[in-house]
Amino acid sequence: MATxxxxxxxxxxxxxxxxxxxxxxxxxxxxxxxxSVRGIGKTYQASAGPVRALLPTDLEVxxxxxxVLLGPSGCGKTTLLRMLAGLISPTEGTIGIGDKPLFTGRxxxxxxxxxxxLGFVFQAPNLMPWRKVWRNIALPLEGKGTxxxxxxxxxxxxxxxxxLGDFLDHYPxxxxxxMQQRVAIARALIHRPSILLMDEPFGALDAMTRDQMNLxxxxxxLDTGKTIVLxxxxxxxxxxxxxxxxxxxxxxxxxxxxxxxxxxxxxxLAVTAEPHFGEQVGHLRKQLGGHR
Amino acid sequence: MASEPQATKAPHAATDPQTATNPQTATNTQTxxxxxxxxxxGTRRDTGPRWxxxxxxxLILAAFIGGWKLYTIxxxxxxxxxxxxxxxxxxxVELLGQPMIYQATYVTFYETMVGFLIAVxxxxxxxIVLGKVRSLERVLSPFLxxxxxxPKVAIVPLLLLWFGFGLTSKIFMxxxxxxxxxxxxxxxxxxxxxxxxxxxxxxxxxxxWKRVVSLDIPAALPAVLTGIELGIVFAITGxxxxxxxxxxxxxxxxxxxxxxxxxxxxxxxVVIIMTLLGFLLYAVVAGIRRFAIPWHESSxxxxxx
Numbered sequence: 001m002a003t004x005x006x007x008x009x010x011x012x013x014x015x016x017x018x019x020x021x022x023x024x025x026x027x028x029x030x031x032x033x034x035x036s037v038r039g040i041g042k043t044y045q046a047s048a049g050p051v052r053a054l055l056p057t058d059l060e061v062x063x064x065x066x067x068v069l070l071g072p073s074g075c076g077k078t079t080l081l082r083m084l085a086g087l088i089s090p091t092e093g094t095i096g097i098g099d100k101p102l103f104t105g106r107x108x109x110x111x112x113x114x115x116x117x118l119g120f121v122f123q124a125p126n127l128m129p130w131r132k133v134w135r136n137i138a139l140p141l142e143g144k145g146t147x148x149x150x151x152x153x154x155x156x157x158x159x160x161x162x163x164l165g166d167f168l169d170h171y172p173x174x175x176x177x178x179m180q181q182r183v184a185i186a187r188a189l190i191h192r193p194s195i196l197l198m199d200e201p202f203g204a205l206d207a208m209t210r211d212q213m214n215l216x217x218x219x220x221x222l223d224t225g226k227t228i229v230l231x232x233x234x235x236x237x238x239x240x241x242x243x244x245x246x247x248x249x250x251x252x253x254x255x256x257x258x259x260x261x262x263x264x265x266x267x268x269l270a271v272t273a274e275p276h277f278g279e280q281v282g283h284l285r286k287q288l289g290g291h292r
Numbered sequence: 293m294a295s296e297p298q299a300t301k302a303p304h305a306a307t308d309p310q311t312a313t314n315p316q317t318a319t320n321t322q323t324x325x326x327x328x329x330x331x332x333x334g335t336r337r338d339t340g341p342r343w344x345x346x347x348x349x350x351l352i353l354a355a356f357i358g359g360w361k362l363y364t365i366x367x368x369x370x371x372x373x374x375x376x377x378x379x380x381x382x383x384x385v386e387l388l389g390q391p392m393i394y395q396a397t398y399v400t401f402y403e404t405m406v407g408f409l410i411a412v413x414x415x416x417x418x419x420i421v422l423g424k425v426r427s428l429e430r431v432l433s434p435f436l437x438x439x440x441x442x443p444k445v446a447i448v449p450l451l452l453l454w455f456g457f458g459l460t461s462k463i464f465m466x467x468x469x470x471x472x473x474x475x476x477x478x479x480x481x482x483x484x485x486x487x488x489x490x491x492x493x494x495x496x497x498x499x500x501w502k503r504v505v506s507l508d509i510p511a512a513l514p515a516v517l518t519g520i521e522l523g524i525v526f527a528i529t530g531x532x533x534x535x536x537x538x539x540x541x542x543x544x545x546x547x548x549x550x551x552x553x554x555x556x557x558x559x560x561x562v563v564i565i566m567t568l569l570g571f572l573l574y575a576v577v578a579g580i581r582r583f584a585i586p587w588h589e590s591s592x593x594x595x596x597x
Contacts, residue, residue, distance in 0.1 A: 085495055086494075086495075087491055087494060087495065112497060115495075116497070118495070120492075120495040122491065122492070123488075126486070126488040126489055126491070126492050128489065128507070128510070128511075129588075130511075130513075130587045130588075139492075139496065139506070140496040142498075142502065142506065143499065143502045171587055173587070191496075
């Protein structure tokens with residue numbers, strides 16, 4: 001991980017200041033950002049004229065960092081995340097994944113290597129009902145020179161990681177919503193990406209399941225050291241999970257505030273009762289509310 | 293509180309004849325099932341006990357035959373118009389003793405299957421292409437509809453002219469009449485693929501063939517199989533209509549011979565054999581459906597025509 005590139009050690013990203021105060025997995029600040037977004041913006045061409053979804057935005061995510069994009073619906077946070085995943089192309093600006101540009105040239109398709117280091121978890125689990133759990137998890141490996149036995153073994157490994165080791169041969173419809181989303185997480189991780197992008201992954205779950213999933217995700221992140229960018233509209237979820245919360249404003253989206261969160265890891269649910277937690281939630285809520 | 297009396301009622305509901313004939317429980321296949329008679333979630337929807345069909349089918353059949361017999365007696369119907377059931381039965385037995393009936397059935401079966409298989413390949417492939425390339429569908433849809441608006445029976449003389457009185461013209465008839473419904477259903481199936489699944493295939497960088505094999509085909513399969521189920525029925529109709537109108541082989545041609553020699557009882561017997569053949573083919577296709585998509589809702593219960 002620690003590829004020492006001399007000279008770049010002095011350029012500190014936004015995330016580096018907090019990562020020193022953090023007791024999480026080892027961070028390599030300054031050895032090159034995992035994701036670097038420069039002046040990226042998106043304008044949709046609607047029949048009534050152009051609609052600006054996202055104003056030019058800068059964002060740097062350090063390797064191993066957990067960044068949460070928080071904002072009201074329609075603030076362009078999903079647009080930003082989908083651009084990071086190469087699902088939509090930006091109308092301006094550049095995205096770098098590691099040291100590779102995601103899009104080369106205008107309107108081009110995303111770079112294959114850059115995409116290969118990304119895993120994506122959607123709002124909906126998007127499981128294929130005709131595939132058993134393990135074959136859903138193994139889908140990204142198919143057609144890429146792996147044998148069936150290999151795929152099953154790695155799917156089993158991933159399933160254990162998300163606590164579904166006993167459900168390999170179930171069909172998705174036999175699983176609860178939270179379990180289905182765990183399968184989706186396992187699927188996003190199976191090709192061993194260094195970055196995990198998550199688009200409101202727990203938005204459809206009930207509050208208790210959501211808490212459990214937050215704890216699971218934190219543990220997963222601590223164990224694997226992935227870089228995670230998660231989109232949510234829940235302020236508590238954002239503060240609970242994040243190293244850094246990036247607050248986006250109402251449409252057209254722009255970065256309104258960046259808040260470092262430095263509670264010790266692993267955090268348990270008791271942290272939400274701490275006064276400082278409340279302060280940070282309140283601070284964010286005030287800014288969100290002030291805009292309505 | 294409210295669920296308490298309902299729960300205690302449950303054991304009675306099954307044995308109570310009044311609730312058994314309750315129209316609500318009899319027809320609630322679409323609406324939410326009655327909580328008193330419902331099975332636990334995950335099991336099949338309540339369509340009555342397993343043995344129900346084995347009792348009702350013979351009963352309804354017996355009532356039909358009885359009514360038929362009664363009608364011929366009460367109104368003194370000539371056997372040229374409507375032979376009594378026992379005459380039809382003996383004609384059927386007589387027919388089944390002759391090798392030519394098997395030959396005719398085989399010919400019809402052969403025409404139906406070849407025409408049907410051609411229609412499956414052409415219809416489903418066309419459906420996949422048109423479903424994926426929207427602009428092409430727009431361009432071609434008037435012509436596709438045109439092939440369906442033309443009364444197919446009117447084409448039969450042309451087919452006879454082009455392909456002769458042999459089996460080829462009937463095979464074409466079966467194919468032409470059955471491909472459209474399969475194309476339409478395939479297009480529908482391809483169109484109804486969830487956008488989230490498409491996004492997923494893009495994110496995991498699946499090549500185009502992988503998207504077709506792992507997403508388009510399995511996702512469209514329920515709709516495609518519905519089209520195929522309808523298609524087999526159309527195909528057998530097409531083959532028989534073709535036989536009626538020209539040629540001297542197959543069940544359709546046999547029926548015209550019976551008509552010409554005024555053997556109404558044997559005509560009925562031939563119709564019964566056609567029906568049995570149709571049933572058999574439909575059952576096989578419906579069985580394939582259960583086997584091919586065990587995960588799908590529709591596989592839980594028999595599809596009705």
